[in-house]
Each structure stands twice: as structure tokens, then as C-alpha cells.
Amino acid sequence: MNVTKDFFMMLSQNRMLNGAAKRWGLKLGAQSVVAGTTVEEMVQSIRKLNAIGISATIDNLGEFVFDKNEALQAKTQILAVIEAIHEHELDAHISLKPTQLGLDVDYDFCLENLREIVSVAHQHSIFVNFDMEDHAHLQPSFDILEELHKDYDNIGTVIQAYFFRAEEDIQKYKNYRLRIVKGAYKEPENLAYQTKEDIDANYIKLIEYHLLNGAFTSIATHDHHVINHVKKFVKEHGIPNDKFEFQMLYGFRKDMQLQLTREGYNFCTYVPFGIDWYGYFMRRLAERPQNLNLIVKQTFNK
Ligand code: FDA
Numbered sequence: 001m002n003v004t005k006d007f008f009m010m011l012s013q014n015r016m017l018n019g020a021a022k023r024w025g026l027k028l029g030a031q032s033v034v035a036g037t038t039v040e041e042m043v044q045s046i047r048k049l050n051a052i053g054i055s056a057t058i059d060n061l062g063e064f065v066f067d068k069n070e071a072l073q074a075k076t077q078i079l080a081v082i083e084a085i086h087e088h089e090l091d092a093h094i095s096l097k098p099t100q101l102g103l104d105v106d107y108d109f110c111l112e113n114l115r116e117i118v119s120v121a122h123q124h125s126i127f128v129n130f131d132m133e134d135h136a137h138l139q140p141s142f143d144i145l146e147e148l149h150k151d152y153d154n155i156g157t158v159i160q161a162y163f164f165r166a167e168e169d170i171q172k173y174k175n176y177r178l179r180i181v182k183g184a185y186k187e188p189e190n191l192a193y194q195t196k197e198d199i200d201a202n203y204i205k206l207i208e209y210h211l212l213n214g215a216f217t218s219i220a221t222h223d224h225h226v227i228n229h230v231k232k233f234v235k236e237h238g239i240p241n242d243k244f245e246f247q248m249l250y251g252f253r254k255d256m257q258l259q260l261t262r263e264g265y266n267f268c269t270y271v272p273f274g275i276d277w278y279g280y281f282m283r284r285l286a287e288r289p290q291n292l293n294l295i296v297k298q299t300f301n302k
Pocket residue numbers: 130131132133158160181182183184185220221222223224225247248249252253269270287288
């Protein structure tokens with residue numbers, strides 16, 4: 001783990017800065033990777049993506065929810081996003097984090113908040129993805145997913161390739177629509193692969209498994225090596241384009257997002273928005289400090 005990564009990770013977890021940033025509006029160049037602070041701004045951004053054939057998964061940003069009122073507020077906001085998708089006929093679905101809906105407050109409270117969201121989304125045929133967070137929240141998130149899957153089929157989740165347990169999880173949840181990622185959090189050595197080589201190797205293995213054996217696969221990466229491998233793999237195995245999609249984050253590798261869409265692949269952009277942008281933004285800088293150069297350039301070359 002290098003110092004810059006640790007530094008940005010530490011900034012992302014600073015509750016005081018997270019709180020203060022809510023009052024700043026989008027700053028520090030965050031506007032290049034966050035699609036506005038309001039539902040209206042988010043709708044405009046998604047209309048532009050849809051117009052070029054890209055669908056969206058919408059994340060109403062939220063961090064550090066430790067009390068019931070904040071979780072209820074997050075639920076209300078997400079329900080408003082679902083209504084906006086429906087009303088504006090956006091080609092979009094929802095991404096949410098269980099902790100935003102109160103997983104750190106109380107399991108049953110969180111379950112009921114998620115049930116309401118999934119149920120309203122179900123009425124409008126909108127898919128809801130449970131983003132995966134750090135290891136402490138992994139099992140309860142899977143438990144909630146399983147509980148809700150008894151009543152609803154419009155839900156899926158994320159498999160993080162750095163976890164040793166990921167292979168077992170992907171087999172268990174192969175009938176779910178899954179997004180497969182490398183993993184964004186700092187995880188301990190007894191639970192997760194630590195080197196890029198090990199994570200990448202497991203990542204490829206999991207993608208291939210789900211493409212061959214599972215339900216719909218979202219391959220969420222900016223890594224062109226992985227993307228090129230997938231393109232070759234699906235061709236060799238006769239896997240049709242409607243069985244999978246590529247996903248990238250809003251504002252990243254925009255040329256490649258467009259290129260993959262033009263090549264006929266399904267493409268879905270992860271669109272974060274909202275006043276709670278700070279932690280998300282810092283984690284992106286932690287992942288790839290070169291993003292700082294990109295953001296500085298985009299901020300000043302107007
Ligand atoms: P990685 O960062 O390993 O980069 C590999 C190579 O790709 C680089 O060396 C470079 O060559 C190239 N590259 C990468 N970024 C580039 C850029 N911006 N410009 C040019 N070249 C670039 N994590 C999690 O734990 N839970 C979750 O729910 C999610 N959800 C999620 C959704 C979506 C849509 C995405 C794209 C990612 C996530 N993640 C996530 C984050 C994920 O786990 C991971 O941390 C990041 O995607 C970074 O890893 P990459 O696979 O993108 O490549």
C-alpha cells in the first residue's frame with residue numbers, strides 16, 4: 001500500500017471534512033466525476049448518456065450514516081430518484097449502499113428500508129444493485145439480499161475479487177445479476193489478496209465463471225487489459241452481448257465508454273450525485289492518484 005493511497009483513504013474517512021463538504025457544493029474538481037448535487041442535475045447528465053446509447057446506474061451519494069433520521073432521509077432521496085427514473089423514462093437503475101440505509105444502526109431497520117425501496121422499484125420494473133462495502137458489512141449485506149430475493153427478483157449485488165471468499169460467493173449467488181469488481185477498500189491480509197497480480201487473476205477467474213454459469217454479468221472496471229480479455233473470451237465461447245455489460249464510473253475513460261458502446265457492447269455508467277460527494281471523490285483519488293492530474297487539468301482547461 002503506498003503513502004498517497006493511504007493519505008487519500010484517510011481523507012475519505014474524515015467525518016469532519018465529509019460533513020463540511022456538504023456545505024461547499026461540488027469543489028476540488030469533483031464536478032468532473034460527480035453528476036451534480038440535485039436530482040435535476042443528475043437527470044440532465046443521464047439524458048446525455050442515454051442519448052449516446054449508454055445506460056446508467058445511479059448512486060445517491062451517502063456516507064457515515066449512524067442515526068435513523070439520516071437513513072430515513074437517504075431512503076426518501078432514493079425513492080425520489082426511482083420516481084425520477086420512471087417519470088423521465090431514463091434508461092437507468094439504482095445503486096445503493098446498505099450502510100446508507102442504516103446497516104450500522106440496526107439490521108432489521110435497514111432490511112425494512114431496503115424492502116420499501118426494492119418494492120417501489122419493482123412496481124416500476126427498475127433494478128436495484130446493492131453495492132458492496134468493506135468486510136465488516138459483507139455478510140449482513142448478503143443476508144439482506146437473500147431475504148429480499150425471496151419476494152423480489154429486481155435485485156443484485158457486487159462481488160469483490162480481492163476477497164478469498166469471492167469464489168464461493170459467486171457460486172452461491174450465480175442466479176443473481178452480479179457486478180464484478182476488483183474491490184475498493186483496504187482489507188486485511190487474512191481476508192483478501194493484497195497484490196495487483198493476485199487480485200487481477202482472481203478477477204478474471206470470477207468474470208469467466210459468471211459469464212459461463214451465471215445470470216447477467218456487469219464487468220465494472222477501467223482496466224483495458226481485462227476488457228480486452230473479456231471481448232476475446234465472449235467471442236470464443238459464443239456468449240451473446242445481451243448476457244453482459246461493461247461498467248465504468250462517471251467521468252472516467254469517457255472515450256473508451258463511447259468506443260465500447262459503438263462496438264455494440266452494452267455499456268452502463270455509474271453515476272454518483274448528491275451533496276455527500278466528498279468521501280466518494282477521495283476514494284477515487286486513493287485508487288488512482290493520477291486521477292488528480294486529470295482532475296486538475298479538467299478544472300483549469302475550461
Ligand atoms: P485498476 O485501478 O486496477 O487499473 C488497472 C489499469 O487500468 C491501470 O493500471 C491503467 O492502465 C488502467 N486504468 C485504470 N483507470 C484508468 C483511468 N482512469 N484512465 C486510464 N487508464 C486507467 N468497489 C467496491 O468495493 N464495491 C463496489 O460496489 C464497487 N462498485 C463499482 C462500480 C463500478 C461501475 C466501478 C467501475 C467500480 C466499482 N468499484 C467498487 C471499484 C472497484 O472495486 C475498483 O476499486 C476500481 O474500479 C479500480 O479498479 P479497476 O478495475 O478500474 O482498475
